[in-house]
Amino acid sequence: MKELVGTTGLIFNEPLLWEKGAKGRIGFSLPRRDVDPCPLDDELKGDGPDFPDLSEQDVVRHFTRLSQWNFGVDSGMYPLGSCTMKYNPKTNERQASLPGFAGAHPLLPAELSQGVLKIMFDLEQYLAEITGLPAVTLQPAAGSHGELTGMMIINAYHKAKGETRSKVLIPDTAHGTNPASAALCGFKSILVKSNDQGILSPETISEVMDEDTAGIMVTNPNTLGLFEENIKKVADIVHSKGGLVYGDGANMNAVMGIVNVKKLGVDVLHLNLHKTFSTPHGGGGPGSGPICVTEELERFLPVPRVIEKDGKYELSEDYPESIGKIHAFYGNFGVKLKAYSYILSMGANLKKVSQLAVLSANYIKESLKGVFHLPYDKPCMHECVFTDKNQEANKVSTLDIAKRLMEYGFHPPTIYFPLVVHGALMIEPTETESKEDIDHFIETMKAIADEAKKNPELLLEAPKISKVRRLDEIAAARKPCLCG
Numbered sequence: 001m002k003e004l005v006g007t008t009g010l011i012f013n014e015p016l017l018w019e020k021g022a023k024g025r026i027g028f029s030l031p032r033r034d035v036d037p038c039p040l041d042d043e044l045k046g047d048g049p050d051f052p053d054l055s056e057q058d059v060v061r062h063f064t065r066l067s068q069w070n071f072g073v074d075s076g077m078y079p080l081g082s083c084t085m086k087y088n089p090k091t092n093e094r095q096a097s098l099p100g101f102a103g104a105h106p107l108l109p110a111e112l113s114q115g116v117l118k119i120m121f122d123l124e125q126y127l128a129e130i131t132g133l134p135a136v137t138l139q140p141a142a143g144s145h146g147e148l149t150g151m152m153i154i155n156a157y158h159k160a161k162g163e164t165r166s167k168v169l170i171p172d173t174a175h176g177t178n179p180a181s182a183a184l185c186g187f188k189s190i191l192v193k194s195n196d197q198g199i200l201s202p203e204t205i206s207e208v209m210d211e212d213t214a215g216i217m218v219t220n221p222n223t224l225g226l227f228e229e230n231i232k233k234v235a236d237i238v239h240s241k242g243g244l245v246y247g248d249g250a251n252m253n254a255v256m257g258i259v260n261v262k263k264l265g266v267d268v269l270h271l272n273l274h275k276t277f278s279t280p281h282g283g284g285g286p287g288s289g290p291i292c293v294t295e296e297l298e299r300f301l302p303v304p305r306v307i308e309k310d311g312k313y314e315l316s317e318d319y320p321e322s323i324g325k326i327h328a329f330y331g332n333f334g335v336k337l338k339a340y341s342y343i344l345s346m347g348a349n350l351k352k353v354s355q356l357a358v359l360s361a362n363y364i365k366e367s368l369k370g371v372f373h374l375p376y377d378k379p380c381m382h383e384c385v386f387t388d389k390n391q392e393a394n395k396v397s398t399l400d401i402a403k404r405l406m407e408y409g410f411h412p413p414t415i416y417f418p419l420v421v422h423g424a425l426m427i428e429p430t431e432t433e434s435k436e437d438i439d440h441f442i443e444t445m446k447a448i449a450d451e452a453k454k455n456p457e458l459l460l461e462a463p464k465i466s467k468v469r470r471l472d473e474i475a476a477a478r479k480p481c482l483c484g
């Protein structure tokens, strides 16, 4: 099998800067002084902070080496399902760092901010066109924050009608943030089981939907990578009992320019600009999770809103039924700029993005079917889910497969999610990987399946050549060591 260059060679150790410094070393030289020295005030005298003395090269190497311990989408394929870790064109970063944007202060008056206001206004229109839902807020800083905002709006809608509803339906394939967002709005989550095809059945919804239920949160395509084919019927049932449909649009990369979300019956939808629209994510931000809503819900959107009046843009707080402000100023503006730049540079090709993302996932699904157990054997959307069932006999699990993949230079796919699939391996190749790279991934997965049969200890001991071996994953999450 083809060996990936750069995955087995040099992995540098790197001490703390404090351990590297040498007294008197310096990273710059000042020009000769041409003014008289001025004595320091007494209170400024002292030993100063305990910073190490370092040369420029010490510092550059330190941070470059540390950066190489990390794996990013700029280093290689990152098939992390449900996350859309696609390559983000650098031109969008460039537009976002133009000084006029990067230096714009959020407290500048509207007359001096016409450019940025226009961009926010236009971006809202673009997102409205992409989703089919006409009114948009760009304030939320993440998908989960969009969920919270959306559920607050659903709550406000029921309250405005004089109703209090206590429950929300959430399918068993949902991302964990869905029930968390519902709970923060005071709703009790009612778990809805998907059918043996991995999607929702209208019958199951009919059984649980009642007039104390505020609505349903549906991810479409869902986290099994399957299109919720019954979504329209499900939405009709929820609407018939006065409920609303919240759409989790984190998987929008599969359906851009193809599906009009409003026509599916969705009332509120969040988008993850940091998944679908050219902002890299991970490490906690910054992100952006705009929500798009129907005309009926527009009046509840957060303030301030960007409006246009006589060819000028301004910020308006004049929405008495608004749920209020949910982020400082207007959200993370840099992320919006990247989305704006991405959408304009792609134009009608956004549809092709989704078509290619779906094609790539189906290609992987068909190529690895049989090698790995495929629980739902039907066409998928932008991601496919396998399990470790075929490897069970050799006592090799999903975790071992993921760890071995790292030794071949791939970031592992999402594992053990969605929870409805035992030992899930959830692969999302995205539209930005070439056929050659996808073929290399497939070949690697096949080689690992082969190793699992003939040489399982290779998997059980992996990773041997990475910076860290197997971690105590619970301790790493609960008690992170942040001091080197």
Ligand SMILES: *Cc1c(COP(=O)(O)O)cnc(C)c1O
Residues within 6 Å of the ligand: 082, 083, 142, 143, 144, 145, 175, 177, 219, 223, 248, 250, 251, 272, 287, 289
């Ligand atoms: C990523 C994701 C979310 C949450 O988005 P964040 O921006 O990480 O808060 C919600 N639902 C699904 C299906 C996701 O994949």
